[in-house]
Structures are given as structure tokens and as C-alpha cells.
Amino acid sequence: FLVTIVAGFSILYGYSSSSLKESLMRASKIQMEYSKMLLGQKIKEIEIEADGILNSGDLKTLQLTLMEKYDAYRYVTDVNRMKEYLKRRQTSNVGMAQFILYWPKQERIITTSSLDTVEDAMLKPVEDNQWFIYKNEAYFSRQYITDWDDTDDEPYLIIRMERDYLYKLKT
Numbered sequence: 001f002l003v004t005i006v007a008g009f010s011i012l013y014g015y016s017s018s019s020l021k022e023s024l025m026r027a028s029k030i031q032m033e034y035s036k037m038l039l040g041q042k043i044k045e046i047e048i049e050a051d052g053i054l055n056s057g058d059l060k061t062l063q064l065t066l067m068e069k070y071d072a073y074r075y076v077t078d079v080n081r082m083k084e085y086l087k088r089r090q091t092s093n094v095g096m097a098q099f100i101l102y103w104p105k106q107e108r109i110i111t112t113s114s115l116d117t118v119e120d121a122m123l124k125p126v127e128d129n130q131w132f133i134y135k136n137e138a139y140f141s142r143q144y145i146t147d148w149d150d151t152d153d154e155p156y157l158i159i160r161m162e163r164d165y166l167y168k169l170k171t
Contacts, residue, residue, distance in 0.1 A: 035169045042095050042165065043131070043140075049093060050142040050157050058085045059101075059144060059155075066103070067152050079110060086112045095165040098158075102126065105153040126156050137163065 053059060062078040086099040090112050101110040102123055109118055122134045128143035138161040144154050 039169055042161065045093070046096060046140050046159050046161065047129075047142070049089065049096065050140060050159055053086070053089060053099070054142060054144045054157055056085065058082050063144065063146065063152075063155070066106070066108075082110055083112070086110070095162045096159055097162040098160040100158040100160075101155050102158060103153045103155045108155075123158075126158060128156070137161070138166065 058081050062082050065074055065078045082101070086101070090096055090099055098117065099112045100118055102108070109115060111118055125132055126141045128141070131138065131140050133139070139158055140161070141156050141158045143156050146152055146154055
């Protein structure tokens, strides 16, 4: 009788542990697929946001100001308007930590955070429509391409994905 009870519990233990393992594997697979879907949605959202900013009237006005012989007041006004526009877009979008506008030839930078956070080494590999990792941060860059002048300095918009958003996906 005792051997039958021990054998029954052993079989029950083996079945329940394998069932639990299978259930945990299925749950973690579903969580991974869900995280992948959320990350894919955020990637598309950032790319669409970049297009929206690069096609905004504020950026076009600033680009024209930089191309023309401008006065200092107009330049400062357009830069401040662009900074405010970028800050509004950043606060209205979850998962986007920083926006950077970068003109490579003139080495001009407009950013929503401190200028100290933008390093030259981060700006060197920037290409149009590219995701890249710099110091464990995910960035997306897209270039504003003008069709009216081939010699102008066309800026890049760089968007840094929020680290907390990625951490939330990971956990």
C-alpha cells in the first residue's frame, strides 16, 4: 500500500512539474511575442514622428533661415520656435526621450535636452533612415532632404528611444 502511494505521488509530481514547465514556457513565449509587437509598434511610431517633424513648417522655416543671409533676431526666433516645437512633440509621445537636430556641415545642434548629452562620437555614424545603438541607447536618424538646393546643409533628426520604455519591455 505504501509503495503504491509513493508511486502515485511520484507520477503526480512528474506530471505536474512537466505540465507547469510547459505552461511557463507557453506564457513566456506569449510575453516575448507581445514585447516584440510593442517594440515594433514603437519603432514605427518613432519613424512616423520623425517624418512629421521633418515635414513641419517650423523646420522648413528654420532651414530657409539658415540658407539665406539672415539676421540674428530671425535666427534666434526660429531656433527657439523649433526647440519649443520639439519639446511639445517629445512630451506628447511616450517612449521618446530626446530629439536632436544636427547639421553636419555647419556642426549646428538643436536638442530638447542639455547639449552636454550630445557627443561628437554619437553624431559620426549618423545616416538617413537608420537605427543605431550608442552607449546602450537606441537612436533613430532620418535626414531632411531638400529638393530645391543640392549644396545646402541638410539636417538629421535623431530620436532617442526612452530607456525606461525598453526596460519595461524587457521585464
